[in-house]
Amino acid sequence: MTTVQRPTLEAVAARAGVSRATVSRVVNGSTTVAEPIREAVTRAVAELGYVPNLAARSLVTQRTDSIALVMPEAATRVFSDDQVFPGIIRGVSQELEAADKQLVLMLAGSPAGHHRVERYTTGRHVDGVLFASLHGADPLPGTLARLGIPVVVSGRPLGDGPVPYVDVDHVGGVTAAVRHLVASGRRRIATIAGPQDMIAGIERLTGYRSAVHDAGLPELVAVGDFTRESGSAAMHRLLTEHPDLDGVFAASDLMAHAALRTLREAGRRVPEDVAVIGFDDIETAAYTEPPLTTVRQPIVELGRRMTQQLLRLAAGETIEQSVMLPTELIRRASA
Amino acid sequence: MTTVQRPTLEAVAARAGVSRATVSRVVNGSTTVAEPIREAVTRAVAELGYVPNLAARSLVTQRTDSIALVMPEAATRVFSDDQVFPGIIRGVSQELEAADKQLVLMLAGSPAGHHRVERYTTGRHVDGVLFASLHGADPLPGTLARLGIPVVVSGRPLGDGPVPYVDVDHVGGVTAAVRHLVASGRRRIATIAGPQDMIAGIERLTGYRSAVHDAGLPELVAVGDFTRESGSAAMHRLLTEHPDLDGVFAASDLMAHAALRTLREAGRRVPEDVAVIGFDDIETAAYTEPPLTTVRQPIVELGRRMTQQLLRLAAGETIEQSVMLPTELIRRASA
DNA sequence: GGATGCCGAGAGAGCGCTCTCTTGACAGGG
DNA sequence: CCCTGTCAAGAGAGCGCTCTCTCGGCATCC
Numbered sequence: 002m003t004t005v006q007r008p009t010l011e012a013v014a015a016r017a018g019v020s021r022a023t024v025s026r027v028v029n030g031s032t033t034v035a036e037p038i039r040e041a042v043t044r045a046v047a048e049l050g051y052v053p054n055l056a057a058r059s060l061v062t063q064r065t066d067s068i069a070l071v072m073p074e075a076a077t078r079v080f081s082d083d084q085v086f087p088g089i090i091r092g093v094s095q096e097l098e099a100a101d102k103q104l105v106l107m108l109a110g111s112p113a114g115h116h117r118v119e120r121y122t123t124g125r126h127v128d129g130v131l132f133a134s135l136h137g138a139d140p141l142p143g144t145l146a147r148l149g150i151p152v153v154v155s156g157r158p159l160g161d162g163p164v165p166y167v168d169v170d171h172v173g174g175v176t177a178a179v180r181h182l183v184a185s186g187r188r189r190i191a192t193i194a195g196p197q198d199m200i201a202g203i204e205r206l207t208g209y210r211s212a213v214h215d216a217g218l219p220e221l222v223a224v225g226d227f228t229r230e231s232g233s234a235a236m237h238r239l240l241t242e243h244p245d246l247d248g249v250f251a252a253s254d255l256m257a258h259a260a261l262r263t264l265r266e267a268g269r270r271v272p273e274d275v276a277v278i279g280f281d282d283i284e285t286a287a288y289t290e291p292p293l294t295t296v297r298q299p300i301v302e303l304g305r306r307m308t309q310q311l312l313r314l315a316a317g318e319t320i321e322q323s324v325m326l327p328t329e330l331i332r333r334a335s336a
Numbered sequence: 337m338t339t340v341q342r343p344t345l346e347a348v349a350a351r352a353g354v355s356r357a358t359v360s361r362v363v364n365g366s367t368t369v370a371e372p373i374r375e376a377v378t379r380a381v382a383e384l385g386y387v388p389n390l391a392a393r394s395l396v397t398q399r400t401d402s403i404a405l406v407m408p409e410a411a412t413r414v415f416s417d418d419q420v421f422p423g424i425i426r427g428v429s430q431e432l433e434a435a436d437k438q439l440v441l442m443l444a445g446s447p448a449g450h451h452r453v454e455r456y457t458t459g460r461h462v463d464g465v466l467f468a469s470l471h472g473a474d475p476l477p478g479t480l481a482r483l484g485i486p487v488v489v490s491g492r493p494l495g496d497g498p499v500p501y502v503d504v505d506h507v508g509g510v511t512a513a514v515r516h517l518v519a520s521g522r523r524r525i526a527t528i529a530g531p532q533d534m535i536a537g538i539e540r541l542t543g544y545r546s547a548v549h550d551a552g553l554p555e556l557v558a559v560g561d562f563t564r565e566s567g568s569a570a571m572h573r574l575l576t577e578h579p580d581l582d583g584v585f586a587a588s589d590l591m592a593h594a595a596l597r598t599l600r601e602a603g604r605r606v607p608e609d610v611a612v613i614g615f616d617d618i619e620t621a622a623y624t625e626p627p628l629t630t631v632r633q634p635i636v637e638l639g640r641r642m643t644q645q646l647l648r649l650a651a652g653e654t655i656e657q658s659v660m661l662p663t664e665l666i667r668r669a670s671a
Numbered sequence: 672g673g674a675t676g677c678c679g680a681g682a683g684a685g686c687g688c689t690c691t692c693t694t695g696a697c698a699g700g701g
Numbered sequence: 702c703c704c705t706g707t708c709a710a711g712a713g714a715g716c717g718c719t720c721t722c723t724c725g726g727c728a729t730c731c
Contacts, residue, residue: 007460009687020711025689033709052459056394057687060716065391067440087422094443098452103461105402106441108429117433124387125342229623258623288564288593290625344717355681360719368679392717395686675730682723693712700705 008049017045028053067103068311069127071118073110073136084283085300089133089155092304100312102128115141123148129311135159137198151314153307156200157323165314167306167324171201174296174328175208178250178278181294181330183216187248187276191221193235193260195252202227205252205280221246225256232256236263247275248336254279254286254295261289261335276336291334298328343384352380363388402438403646404462406453408445408471419618420635424468424490427639435647437463450476458483464646470494472533486649488642491535492658500649502641502659506536509631509663510543513585513613516629516665518551522583522611526556528570528595530587537562540587540615556581560591567591571598582610583671589614589621589630596624596670611671626669633663 010028014021019038026034027042028051034042045051059065070093072086090106097104105127109118119141122130129151132142135158143162145152154166182190192209195202206222213220223238225231232251236259239246249264251257257279261271269275271291279286282297306324313320345363349356354373361369362377363386369377380386394400405428407421425441432439440462444453454476457465464486467477470493478497480487489501517525527544530537541557548555558573560566567586571594574581584599586592592614596606604610606626614621617632641659648655 010689011687021688022690022712023710026710029689035709038710052455054395054687055459055461056391056400057716058689059391060389060395060687060718061689063716090441091443094441098443098449101452103456104441106425106429106439108426108433114433117436120387121438124390126390229619258620262623284564285593285620288597345719346717356718357682357720358680361680364719370679373680389717392686393719395688395717396719398686673731675728677726677728679726680724682721684719684721686718688716689714691712691714693710695710696708698705698707701703 007054008051009054010051013042013045013049013051016049017041065126065128066101067105067127068097068129068131068308068315069105069107069118069122070131070133071107071109071122072133073108085281086133088300089304089307092301092306093131093308094304095301096305096308096312100308102312119144122150125150129153129315131155131307131311134199134201136196151311153311153314155303155307157204159198159200163322165310165320165322167303167310167326168200169298169303169326170328171204172208172211174280174298174330175205175250176212177328177330178280178294178296179209179212179216181332182248182250182276182278182336183218185272185276185336188218189221189243189246190218190248190250191223191239191243191246193232193239193249193251193256194222194224195256196226197224202252209250225252227253227255229255229259232259233263236260240264240267240269249275249277251277251279254281254283254293257293257295257335258285258289261291261293265290272334272336278330278336282331286331287333289335294333294336295331296328297331299326302326342389343386344389345386348377348380348384348386351384352377400461400463401436402440402462403432403464403466403643403650404440404442404453404457405466405468406442406444406457407468408443420616421468423635424639424642427636427641428466428643429639430636431640431643431647435643437647454479457485460485464488464650466490466642466646469534469536471531486646488646488649490638490642492539494533494535498657500645500655500657502638502645502661503535504633504638504661505663506539507543507546509615509633509665510540510585511547512663512665513615513629513631514544514547514551516667517583517585517611517613517671518553520607520611520671523553524556524578524581525553525583525585526558526574526578526581528567528574528584528586528591529557529559530591531561532559537587544585560587562588562590564590564594567594568598571595575599575602575604584610584612586612586614589616589618589628592628592630592670593620593624596626596628600625607669607671613665613671617666621666622668624670629668629671630666631663632666634661637661 010021010024014024024042027039107118109115132154138160142152142154142164143160146164156168157166158164194206221243223235225235251260264275271277279293279295282295286293286295310320345356345359349359359377362374442453444450467489473495477487477489477499478495481499489499491503492501493499529541556578558570560570586595599610606612614628614630617630621628621630645655
């Protein structure tokens with residue numbers, strides 16, 4: 002491998018006829034450099050193709066200019082076609098690009114993976130850590146916060162400490178969905194809930210419960226895990242237990258999609274016999290049969306806001322403990 | 337921010353009563369350390385919660401133990417629900433985890449983003465660079481290769497230099513698809529092609545052309561860009577220009593999905609009137625109406641193999657210039 | 672018994688950068 | 702005319718680590 006020798010500050014300094022310190026000043030945009038000297042340095046930098054060595058810089062500044070985005074690698078979620086994680090990645094990436102920082106992506110699936118994440122983040126190899134959709138009560142965000150390492154999580158954390166978070170208005174979205182069903186005359190409204198170890202699953206079920214309660218309707222609940230498979234199974238169960246149901250709110254579009262098929266296979270027409278509403282508004286939702294009415298959540302915006310909060314934290318500013326993003330009911334043909 | 341003082345090698349050495357060098361040896365797994373000393377050091381490391389400072393290590397080793405994964409941020413691709421990019425990320429991540437290296441994700445959408453990637457990668461801030469699905473003839477991979485920086489791209493590069501790549505057998509997959517259509521008696525087989533500035537789009541069209549040619553059938557072509565929207569438009573065009581078509585091969589499942597709907601809206605039954613085959617085998621393919629027959633490509637494996645190749649390259653080994661992964665026809669109801 | 676070899680552990684240089692401190696040049700005031 | 706203040710640029714000390722080189726101790730061999 003032809004590893005070309007990279008020019009150092011020293012080399013640039015020699016070429017420009019100044020000291021290392023001056024080159025550093027120019028490179029880092031200090032204002033106390035006379036114009037002719039700045040120009041000479043700039044020219045030398047360009048001629049030599051100088052690029053600062055980030056390791057050396059980090060060593061002295063104690064900053065790394067990179068942040069970690071930690072995602073649970075539950076294959077079914079991250080890599081099924083629900084677009085939550087790609088959306089978050091995009092939002093995060095956009096904000097980081099604007100701040101000229103790097104994104105270190107860590108998938109923490111296995112216990113070993115989680116340990117790796119813990120080691121890496123507590124080792125201060127990044128300037129801050131973003132967590133996407135925690136399962137259960139992960140103590141790591143709290144630990145990091147206590148160590149003084151900037152952390153922001155998506156979704157109100159189930160764990161102990163006060164960790165700043167950004168979340169979408171699950172309850173508001175679900176309420177709008179259930180009200181829409183009620184308004185169209187549905188009286189036996191079931192829900193296919195999400196996993197109850199994730200805040201999104203919990204809140205969407207809570208929202209459903211209070212909404213049907215407010216309407217004086219019964220609770221018909223089957224729990225899934227956001228995936229299509231679990232959605233099919235849950236829909237089957239609901240049909241068996243409550244054959245007279247006339248409305249379904251599914252806590253994810255994937256589950257709603259599966260429910261659509263299960264209903265069709267069971268001979269129910271959507272929306273005539275049973276109205277269906279999902280949650281997420283993934284791209285597929287507009288292409289299901291019939292097109293899916295669903296609650297849209299601003300996923301890219303979620304990633305952006307998380308990142309903004311983190312960067313503020315890393316800059317030493319104090320930030321609000323929580324940020325809530327609005328959701329919106331998108332009406333299509335299924336309800 | 338309470339920035340706790342991290343223990344250094346020096347501190348561990350003092351506590352264990354040995355020299356810095358010995359601690360370094362233990363931490364890096366050298367064998368030339370006597371057992372009692374090794375134990376003492378290990379204990380001191382644990383007690384102090386010592387974690388090596390990677391910046392300092394990088395500074396002297398000239399390695400960063402991280403690699404960059406560059407993706408074009410064409411929103412429609414990366415973040416629609418085709419699962420190509422998430423799949424690649426997962427494969428890459430798995431291999432890197434095994435090698436204990438970090439993943440730096442860079443989305444290179446805008447020209448500014450591309451410049452940032454160029455600067456970052458040529459600046460040797462990572463030990464190697466992976467490119468996912470290049471558009472057009474990007475000169476960057478070739479440049480990096482020439483600089484002696486390990487590079488592996490997905491899909492045969494359209495550009496100049498000889499850059500190692502990993503790709504799937506597009507032509508084989510398409511050939512199987514077309515043959516399947518022919519075998520079921522279809523004689524007017526159209527294709528909705530992918531973008532012709534991407535190797536996947538080009539090869540799938542080439543495969544279609546030679547396959548229909550071999551069967552003595554005419555070419556009926558409309559070009560899309562892999563998205564559902566383009567798929568609808570292309571299907572409309574095909575129906576207008578060739579109302580007698582009885583088979584469609586779409587170069588992506590997303591386009592096939594849209595074609596399914598367009599055909600239905602046009603009153604054509606699938607597969608009775610028109611058989612449809614897609615490419616990718618995304619999760620949604622099993623849930624379309626009717627379920628989509630498609631060509632599966634091993635996306636996670638693609639990510640893994642790219643990474644394996646890159647790590648070999650970075651380790652100074654010589655690797656084969658190209659690796660080809662098999663595709664497989666998945667028969668469902670649409671053809 | 673003394674010279675030789677080997678192996679384990681310490682000393683110390685330096686990776687490339689930032690940043691404080693010092694120096695030097697010049698202007699202005701007493 | 703000298704002293705002080707101001708500001709730009711240089712000198713130099715590390716940041717925390719790895720790695721070569723050296724040294725010391727012990728076993729081996731003649």
